[in-house]
Amino acid sequence: MSAESINIITIDFPDPDRTEIITDRIDGLAVRSSQNLVHILPEHALSNYQLQSNESFQFPVQNIQTLSSKGVERGDDPYGLLYIPALQTDECRNSEKDYVPKNATRLINLPYNAGYALIAVAPWFSSNCMKEYFLTARNEPVKAFIVYQPDPESTATPPKTNDQVWALNDGGSWQYSNQFPTYAVPGASGYLIASQMSNYSGNISTVPYGDSLSKQYPESDYIRLWAKVTADSGTQLPSLWVFLVIVLGLLILIIGATSLCMHFVQRRRRNSLRRRIINGEVDLEALGVKRLTVPADYLSKLPVFPYLGEPDHVEKSMAQASTSVDAETGLKGVPISRRSSAADAPPATHASAIFAQSTCPICLDDFEPKESQVRELPCRHIFHVDCIDPFLLNNSSLCPICKQSVLPPGYCPSRITNIMVRRERLISRRQAQEASGRSHSPGNIVARLPAAYDSIRARVGGVTGGRPSRTQPRTVDIEMSSGTYPAPPVGTISTATPAPEIVAVPQPTRQNGVEEYPEPPSDQPQQRREWTRQRALALLGNRYGLVEGESEEEEEQGRSRWRRGLNQIFPGFR
Amino acid sequence: MSASAKKRIMREYTECMKDTPAGMKINFDEQNMTKWEVLMDGPEGSVYAGGHFKLEIIFPNEYPFKPPVVSFRTKIYHPNVSNDDKGSMCLGLLRPDEWKPPNKVVAVLRLIQSLMVEPNIDDAIEPSIGNEYKENRKEFEKSAKDWVKRYAK
Structure with missing residues (x-):
């Protein structure tokens, strides 16, 4: 399943630590597990939390290349809050500074321990650092990973998954190790998203249109970027019964054709x-x-x-x-x-x-x-x-x-x-x-x-x-x-x-x-x-x-x- | 069976009565006129002389367009009569594709009589008897007479 589009919007949601009435405000959205509050924002609830387009960032990403569609089920398109996974080594953290704005949304900028559905975003600037991104993402509730080549000018569809630029020197095994799909977006889109993520990482007054938004929403609310991937269903193999129907249809067709032929003959x-x-x-x-x-x-x-x-x-x-x-x-x-x-x-x-x-x-x-x-x-x-x-x-x-x-x-x-x-x-x-x-x-x-x-x-x-x-000869004597x-x-x-x-x-x-x-x-x-x-x-x-x-x-x-x-x-x- | 067929059988019976071939007796049942029983004496001078043979003539519904079915009810050692309990005969004008409506039963009976005098070897239904007749006449005559004694007295 390849992604057709990724829609990025800005949403507002309350701080689960500060709000006692989560279940009232986020009706049905918060699932209380035995120890932690696990918040999953479903698609249908988005309209409640989506900010107006005139005072927030909204961006449909085009020209997406699907690098891996692992973990995507039919009718279950990935969605989640955008964030940039943490890197382990100082070397990578230093290199990252050249590609990612300093205060782009990190896990720490999201409600603590809240287990929201996440979509990771990272620039593919080095294979080693990319491995670190993936390693981090695998341990977090990541629904999908969005990568982009560090080329701020590029708007074309990124190369295909078997291209050399996506090589991590591991024989392509990263695609199987990740339990989430990976999508590549053009470099320009990636930079735009990353810079917007730096806008939406602080508290409500620091985001764009913070003045007007802080009047509408409690100060403790979070305003973050949210992405929703729309995957097409075209490449999925037909299920068994569809296959059977096709076989049956073919059989009937063959019988019909044979019958017709024989009738004709x-x-x-x-x-x-x-x-x-x-x-x-x-x-x-x-x-x-x-x-x-x-x-x-x-x-x-x-x-x-x-x-x-x-x-x-x-x-x-x-x-x-x-x-x-x-x-x-x-x-x-x-x-x-x-x-x-x-x-x-x-x-x-x-x-x-x-x-x-x-x-x-x-x-x-x-x-x-x-x-x-x-x-x-x-x-x-x-x-x-x-x-x-x-x-x-x-x-x-x-x-x-x-x-x-x-x-x-x-x-x-x-x-x-x-x-x-x-x-x-x-x-x-x-x-x-x-x-x-x-x-x-x-x-x-x-x-x-x-x-x-x-x-x-x-x-x-x-x-x-x-x-x-x-x-x-016929006997004549009996011819009477x-x-x-x-x-x-x-x-x-x-x-x-x-x-x-x-x-x-x-x-x-x-x-x-x-x-x-x-x-x-x-x-x-x-x-x-x-x-x-x-x-x-x-x-x-x-x-x-x-x-x-x-x-x-x-x-x-x-x-x-x-x-x-x-x-x-x-x-x-x- | 149509009325015309009955009429025809009736007529043939009358003719037969008027001019019965020698050594023959026809038992005719008016209730069931499609089945004739014929008692035929073995013709003098043939190997069957002295024997009395019972024949059955069954007229098909399509008579006279189809031939009557003739069978020997008495066992007879003859190349043209099948050597089983049916005693079927099938040759010459009795064959469906050679039968013609103008043929009469009396002609069939005369044919049978002549066949008893001289079998038609080329049309034998029992080829072994036919071969014997052709190649070992003495043996044939012995068997035929033996059968007459055994079955046709």
Whole structure:
């Protein structure tokens, strides 16, 4: 704590030896100890004793250098009566005469044995004598020590505490030995104070304005100089709780910043996923990232018409249907998609497709000509409206027969969730691994697929093209009723689906009944065993997984509350 | 389970009754039509001939959009049937991603019958039995017949 200012004023106080009513006049100022009267003049009482500025010495000292702040507590600024400590040796006493006026205030000029708070003043004229000053001051109730270099002209701030002029040839130990702070004032101020102290060392009639003052105060009163040091609080170390608050604040700041960053990153990932979905680079359904459903407003745009038994009726209705679809796609601003191209296909093909499907594959009832309302999906499979609509709305966006998506390419769900982002990233990472693994040793792929991958697949149950679990072509003999419910002929598909670049993950191999899966490893029995085990797990897991929680909402529900809260703060953190 | 699904199961049952595959008997409870019990004789000419196998078909709520779950309640030594108390089967059109609504239960039953005649080794759920079938047919037949005697009489 360095001193900001030292204010020197003149006060009047009664002689404790001559006054029996100390406690009355100096209310609360005098503390009677067991043997001695110990007088401490507190700050708040100053106004009672301070002399008027027009008839006394008042001097605010500027340019103070704090040499030592020992013993100064926060909010406890030093104050006291000014005096010059006594010297021990004759040599110093003789030298002192050159710097200090002869009758400057000494301890003897203060009430005897009265233990007032004191502030020592001394010129720093020699290191030996300075040691003597300090030695004396240490044995007296000194609150602070004011020193000054013997240079009457200097008004600048004295040098800093480590300067050579403050050396006492004791390695600086005087600062620690003194139990009071030490302040250096400019030489000019020091001389002024010392000369004023010589004015205020005698009895009341000898001080300046003594005539008028002696009329106001009893003759036995003392009139002396008083100093009050104002220390600033700036350099004090913050206390522990302030430190804790700062640490806590920093922690919150870091957490907040991290959270913000992660939210930002996650947001970018969502946007990137959305962009890639719209561009057709990612097919959520095919990847098994999310099982999409068809929104009601979109479903209502799929053509519905009464099932017509006769070809010309069919053609007419198809023409209507196709125009309506075109109008809708035009309204939606969707570029030519497989939907509209389906509508553009020759009506004859349509008619045959519709004729080929005379039974609703869901309820197995035959369509009643002109009575059954059928909905036609973009793949041109038809179903009872009542049968297919709930499925598309609630379960899946895939045609139950050919697993082709009902949604237009680039369809993006309105809400991209962080879970979708996570799944997509996980799956694409696995696929990259898989691709690199395939090029090296195809046998290890399954073993390397972690269970998480399969569980995601199982939850969503999407049609996946890359699952390495099948090894043989689909057995044709179990494809039942192929005459009754044919998939549209392959040739028709190729004309009706002329946009492979917008169908993100097509499965052409499936259409032909051939699937490409890696062969089971045949070289090592150990590998093979692991492979089959994993596959069996995947098969069973898939089957049961489908029945249970499959949506991300359920996945979200399954996690504990604090995990969810944590995820709110740190999205993308697992 | 929706009314349409019930209707469909009902309809399939009627069709099954009209044209039950040989050596099969279907126990159907109208109160709980989502669980069928099928008694199937081991097909003649197969290692399972002479055995009587109890199967359970459970229809999920989403039927026909999801496949029925088929399990052998009688233990059977077969590469495509899991060798535990579940007796699970999972292959071909019974897999969720390959199941299509037009498929019918009767087709599933026919598939099982054909699998009993000739197991599908590449899709074995019990790879050890599958390996045995492929590499040591005699041993396989012996075990299968042994199991038929022990569990399926």
